[in-house]
Amino acid sequence: MKTEIYYFSGTGNSLYLAKQLQSLLPEINLIPIAKILRFNYIETKGENIGFIFPCHGLTIPIPVRKLLKRINIKASKYFFAIVTRGGSIFRGFPKINKLLKKQGKKLNASFVITMGLNDPKLKAFKVPNKRELKAIEINVQEKLRLIENVINHQKNYHDDNSGVRFSKFSIVNLIMERLIPFAVHYIAPKVKQYFYIDSKCMSCGICEKVCPSQKIIMKNNQPIWQSIVNCYYCYACLNYCPTESIQIYSQFYMKSYTPERGRYPHPYANVKEISNQK
Ligand SMILES: Cc1cc2nc3c(=O)[nH]c(=O)nc-3n(C[C@H](O)[C@H](O)[C@H](O)COP(=O)(O)O)c2cc1C
Structure with a gap:
């Protein structure tokens, strides 16, 4: 079988x-x-x-x-x-x-x-x-x-698919559960929220290697998120960067979300394995 x-x-x-x-x-x-x-x-x-x-x-x-x-x-x-x-x-x-x-x-x-x-x-x-x-x-x-x-x-x-709720009110949960997928697929791509690097970047190129959509390319030793390529929003670049120098800036909230927050890649999945999926 x-x-x-x-x-x-x-x-x-x-x-x-x-x-x-x-x-x-x-x-x-x-x-x-x-x-x-x-x-x-x-x-x-x-x-x-x-x-x-x-x-x-x-x-x-x-x-x-x-x-x-x-x-x-x-x-x-x-x-x-x-x-x-x-x-x-x-x-x-x-x-x-x-x-x-x-x-x-x-x-x-x-x-x-x-x-x-x-x-x-x-x-x-x-x-x-x-x-x-x-x-x-x-x-x-x-x-x-x-x-x-x-x-x-x-x-x-x-499976039972319930999880952490947004609020104790079920109506709020219902609205959020419908609104968020809509926002992710239709609104988010139009709202400017972009990746940038801070001064800790060592130009190692790992972000380019792990990016499954091939949006990132290294140019003059710096990662560039090409506007013509669509992002898969998987956050491989963010989480595999060894110096945690990739950050996300939201133009909507006018702030950076990610400095000092730490990162999470799965402990048994390495850069090579993630890179091999493309
Ligand atoms: C852009 C983005 C959105 C996410 N949204 C959700 C979510 O709505 N609910 C949830 O439980 N986890 C969410 N997560 C967390 C991932 O689903 C979770 O960490 C997943 O196990 C990552 O799998 P991967 O390591 O194979 O990419 C999100 C992660 C990212 C990067």
């Missing part, structure tokens, strides 16, 4: 999960979404198809959305999605189902796994200490046993 896993990962959480699953299940082929998007025509070949990726703004990240719109899944039978997240609800499963349904398929299983939060802009961001990393790992291993069982037996299963 061949399984294909299409994965996208900015800072290694989703990549780690994909690799762990590969060691548990037979005949798994890991396919990096950032790389495969170079092709206009993409066709699945496995019997089981999995998508593993982070939650971005409560929903599906840009490259995964692109893939789902383009991929021909007619040859496959069983579909699952695994979302790694910082802790909020994930609103993307119905959208995935809708895209699969267009080809007469459905999402048979869906899972969410809370791992290290990689967005230093958020108030909730905190670099996890050793004890917290261990707790995340215990949770991941437990979830992997469940995922392995569900996939091996091609069961129908859908």
Whole structure:
């Protein structure tokens, strides 16, 4: 029973999960979404198809959305999605189902796994200490046993997807949960929020290497975020910079969010592995 896993990962959480699953299940082929998007025509070949990726703004990240719109899944039978997240609800499963349904398929299983939060802009961001990393790992291993069982037996299963709420009032949560995905996909690309480097930059070029959208290029020993290339908002550049010299400035709030906040790359995912996905 061949399984294909299409994965996208900015800072290694989703990549780690994909690799762990590969060691548990037979005949798994890991396919990096950032790389495969170079092709206009993409066709699945496995019997089981999995998508593993982070939650971005409560929903599906840009490259995964692109893939789902383009991929021909007619040859496959069983579909699952695994979302790694910082802790909020994930609103993307119905959208995935809708895209699969267009080809007469459905999402048979869906899972969410809370791992290290990689967005230093958020108030909730905190670099996890050793004890917290261990707790995340215990949770991941437990979830992997469940995922392995569900996939091996091609069961129908859908995780409880609730997470940290925005407010104690459910109406506020409902509004936020609808507003945020809309803002991320339609408003954010129009509002100027950009990356810049501070004086700590050593010109090492790691940001260029890890950037899955190839938006960053090094010019005169400095990273340039090319305006003609769309950003995937994965924050690989921000989190893998060894001197933490990449920052985010919001023109809307007129402030820098990220100095002195620390960074989070997954402890077992290195620059080479992240770079290899494109
Ligand atoms: C731009 C951005 C938006 C994010 N939005 C959410 C979110 O809405 N809810 C959530 O729980 N985590 C959110 N996160 C955190 C990631 O989903 C989480 O850290 C994920 O496990 C990262 O996976 P990766 O290392 O494979 O990229 C966001 C991260 C980024 C960079």
